[in-house]
Amino acid sequence: MASITIRNLDDEVKDLLRRLAAENDRSMEEQARIMIRAAVEGQLGPAGRIEQIEKTLRELTGSHGPATPVAAVSNQTPRGSLSGKRILLIIGGGIAAYKALDLIRRLRERGAAVRVVMTSAAQEFVTTLSVGALSADRVFTDLFDRNDEHDVGHIRLSREADLVVVAPATADLMAKLANGHANDLGSTVLIATDKPVLMAPAMNPKMWSHPATRRNRATLQKDGIAFVGPAKGEMAESNEAGEGRMAEPLEIVAAIEALLDIRPKPLAGRKIIVTSGPTHEPIDPVRYIANRSSGKQGHAIAAALARLGADVRLVSGPVGIADPVGVTTLHVETANEMKDAVEQLLPADAAVFVAAVADWRSVTSAGEKIKKVAGEGPPALQMVENPDILAGVGHHRQRPSLVVGFAAETQDLVRNAEAKLRKKGADFIVANDVSHEGAGSPGVMGGDRNKVRIVSKAGIDEWPEMSKGEVATRLAALIAERLKTIVV
Ligand SMILES: Cc1cc2nc3c(=O)[nH]c(=O)nc-3n(C[C@H](O)[C@H](O)[C@H](O)COP(=O)(O)O)c2cc1C
Numbered sequence: 001m002a003s004i005t006i007r008n009l010d011d012e013v014k015d016l017l018r019r020l021a022a023e024n025d026r027s028m029e030e031q032a033r034i035m036i037r038a039a040v041e042g043q044l045g046p047a048g049r050i051e052q053i054e055k056t057l058r059e060l061t062g063s064h065g066p067a068t069p070v071a072a073v074s075n076q077t078p079r080g081s082l083s084g085k086r087i088l089l090i091i092g093g094g095i096a097a098y099k100a101l102d103l104i105r106r107l108r109e110r111g112a113a114v115r116v117v118m119t120s121a122a123q124e125f126v127t128t129l130s131v132g133a134l135s136a137d138r139v140f141t142d143l144f145d146r147n148d149e150h151d152v153g154h155i156r157l158s159r160e161a162d163l164v165v166v167a168p169a170t171a172d173l174m175a176k177l178a179n180g181h182a183n184d185l186g187s188t189v190l191i192a193t194d195k196p197v198l199m200a201p202a203m204n205p206k207m208w209s210h211p212a213t214r215r216n217r218a219t220l221q222k223d224g225i226a227f228v229g230p231a232k233g234e235m236a237e238s239n240e241a242g243e244g245r246m247a248e249p250l251e252i253v254a255a256i257e258a259l260l261d262i263r264p265k266p267l268a269g270r271k272i273i274v275t276s277g278p279t280h281e282p283i284d285p286v287r288y289i290a291n292r293s294s295g296k297q298g299h300a301i302a303a304a305l306a307r308l309g310a311d312v313r314l315v316s317g318p319v320g321i322a323d324p325v326g327v328t329t330l331h332v333e334t335a336n337e338m339k340d341a342v343e344q345l346l347p348a349d350a351a352v353f354v355a356a357v358a359d360w361r362s363v364t365s366a367g368e369k370i371k372k373v374a375g376e377g378p379p380a381l382q383m384v385e386n387p388d389i390l391a392g393v394g395h396h397r398q399r400p401s402l403v404v405g406f407a408a409e410t411q412d413l414v415r416n417a418e419a420k421l422r423k424k425g426a427d428f429i430v431a432n433d434v435s436h437e438g439a440g441s442p443g444v445m446g447g448d449r450n451k452v453r454i455v456s457k458a459g460i461d462e463w464p465e466m467s468k469g470e471v472a473t474r475l476a477a478l479i480a481e482r483l484k485t486i487v488v
Helices: 011-024 028-040 048-059 070-076 095-108 129-133 153-159 171-178 185-192 204-209 209-220 249-260 297-309 335-345 389-394 413-424 469-485
Strands: 086-091 111-120 161-170 198-203 231-233 239-245 269-277 311-316 327-329 348-352 360-362 383-387 402-409 429-432 452-456 458-461
Touching: 011 028, 011 335, 048 161, 070 095, 086 185, 095 111, 095 129, 095 161, 095 249, 111 185, 153 185, 161 171, 161 185, 161 249, 171 185, 171 198, 171 209, 198 249, 204 239, 249 297, 269 297, 269 335, 297 311, 297 348, 297 469, 311 335, 335 389, 348 389, 348 469, 389 402, 389 413, 402 413, 402 469, 413 429, 413 452
Parallel strands: 086 111, 086 161, 161 198, 269 311, 269 348, 311 327, 348 402, 402 429
Antiparallel strands: 231 239, 360 383, 429 452, 452 458
């Protein structure tokens, strides 16, 4: 029988098919074939009401699942940013497989249809039952499945999606794809697909930093595979900490939205530098001066600018969050390193200085850990001023057309921002009151919300309190608007 293109069916019929297929452990195509055969053989009653069809089909297919009205199911799947998109999720065998359950839920909330392939290792961590219930579809596990493979199911699976997501992407799955292996359903789908692929790696920090994994990642990136994460943090399975923790489900959703984004790209062809996070100024090999900046606002701005098509170069201080998708990220530690990295990235069309750069550093950084000696008291730290990166670029001979600074203040917010605007050669200053109550905890730094004022020569524009993601989206739109009026 010819293959059936499910995506061309009405949403209502698709919802019904998806549920019946999951209940009967069949593919949607197979379920559709049974329904069509039944219709052709005249076993269906008058197709007036969808509930009637559903009742008849349940009798025909022997399904005894709850007869939830189709309309009720549709309401549970609100149309959202991923409405109509089809995601093929490959779950690999790692501890983070449990997070894939939440990822499925988040994707479906946004209107995506999610189909899942689980490796056999993944089934050691989460069950096909939970995954099938959440995805409302049958879960695919076998390459040599007699029901699917008569019409080359692995090729169909790989093509009937808008995007293939691997979460968690194990060291093994990365190695297989980097080297062209195809010895199970997941790896075969990955090599057979003609759609974009996004990987969310998750593994022990030693596995992540192993030269073999680094080589595989570089190969995959060269082959056009997109990555989200991993982040730094505690490992679930041990007391170890380091880089290797899978990006959070909402970060993966944001990466998917970015990859599937088909909105206009007003910043296409524009190079924009963004700085983010704190800087660490060493005192000795184990101690440093830092601040509470989490990098959330700067990273969100970098991602928002990339979504509008900009070629974003993010210079990030040490943070515990994942590099934003679609952005080239450079990692630095100190203010001096950040300054050098920014200057090497010039010329650019715009630069946005969000990083909380330490104002001072210790004049010397001891080669050995400074010892506490009884009776000697604390060491006197002699401090020296760090370079002012914003002012340096604001007055640079290769000054970008648009320079934006951030001013985190706890008092005299507007007066300080206005002074900064004049002194630093910025076009506008985004002033945030980091003592602002209710904007995250502890305060704006590290929290998820922000309340800012845009201070420019034209005056002060006060924005209401909103999430850092919303601030980023609005600021990116403002930058796109300003750059449109600047002819290069
Ligand atoms: C308890 C446990 C946890 C594991 N966690 C991970 C992990 O987080 N990341 C990873 O790459 N491999 C992990 N592994 C190893 C993989 O399960 C193993 O390499 C497996 O072959 C991967 O198969 P897959 O890539 O087909 O899913 C873990 C193994 C065990 C036993």
